[in-house]
Amino acid sequence: MALKKEKVLKKLKLIFFEIFKNKKLKINFNSSANTIKNWDSLAQINIVLATEKLFKVKFSVTEVSELKNVGEIIDLIIKKNGKI
Numbered sequence: 001m002a003l004k005k006e007k008v009l010k011k012l013k014l015i016f017f018e019i020f021k022n023k024k025l026k027i028n029f030n031s032s033a034n035t036i037k038n039w040d041s042l043a044q045i046n047i048v049l050a051t052e053k054l055f056k057v058k059f060s061v062t063e064v065s066e067l068k069n070v071g072e073i074i075d076l077i078i079k080k081n082g083k084i
Helices: 002-019 041-055 061-066 070-080
Strands: none
Touching: 002 041, 002 070, 041 070
16 A cells, blocks of 8 residues: 555656656655645645546545545545556
8 A cells, every 4th residue: 555655646746746846856755734834725726636537446525635645645536546
């Protein structure tokens, strides 16, 4: 499972680098809107849309509203797409 999480994190980092226009951004499982500058509601929408497209999953509004950090996004991706 840890290997899956690392694989998903590696792909998610590319989304974050693109959205925040910063390839030096440090992203880990605990990264959140509290730790990343400019992670606002618009960034959240862009992260969710790009993640859904990349991993071919769909998140409900409730699921998105309950996400607290990158680790929880990864757990949800794995739950929705067991083929990773």
